[in-house]
Amino acid sequence: MTRKPKVLAVEVLTKEIDEKLKHFSISASKLSLREKVLRLVDIRRSVNDLGVSVAVEDGLSRTAARDRIESYIVRHVSVIIDGEELAVVSGISEYARRVRELRTEKGYRIVSGASNDADSGLNLKPDQYLLLAPEPDLDSARRWLIANRIRREDGSIQNRLLEFFKANVGKVVTTEELSYVAKTKGGDSFTRRIRELRTEHGYAIATIFTGRPDLAMGEYIMLSTDRVAKEHDRHIPMDVQREVYERDKNTCRLDGWSMEKWSKEDPRILELHHLKAHVKGGENIAKNLLVLCSRCHDDIHANRRTIPPEALP
């Protein structure tokens, strides 16, 4: 629908559509298929006008479809919105492109089903959208520039993802950006690559489930580039990791340190420690794992400290 929607009083439009529908049902038996279709096209246009008019009556922009989409999404932070809703309030069928602009030009953290990612808590259908925070993110334009550059580089998906994470250490990035950098169709394989960065290569990447409960769904953060988990810690299944972080309330079991206390002077991260060492047959199960901050973790492995019984799960 490229036709510009007409903004009229909602009441007037509703009546008009009523009339058209009545007329259609009375005369339908005498009409050819083509004639019926043409009438329905006309009714659809009116319904389209009605959507925009309803939005305008509620205070959304009269002139710009993108502004209506912006207002509608901002009014529904953390609520999953269907593409069809955006079609109604905007009156245009290319709303997806407008959403992309809101993301890349205005810095809104909008994730979509196009980059669905259960690892970070996102369960969206392909044409669904979710705004993570009401305020645009001022750093976002810079990240999209970087994402754009890295996306064009040769090399594996995983290397591109890692490069993007490294360019944003300590900064929150979204699954939408990662999916863009990975340049994959369909969500699955880019999320698997991110998981591998953590579980096979040992990078300290956190989500809402793994140490950073303050993050929104669909957000990731690389906490450090110089801290890479030891080989044996890398094979803890994601669901076990989630379970342990949740059980330990995302805090170090020894000194209660949590990510909110992070500072440049004291840049710790949270890690999982095996009570019975993996090499000695300790299993990757919640009972055998403990959340520790990297400082306490180092102390334990250097035998500068032992785990008191009350800290055991």
Ligand SMILES: [Zn+2]
């Ligand atoms: Zn350990």
Ligand SMILES: [Zn+2]
């Ligand atoms: Zn600690």
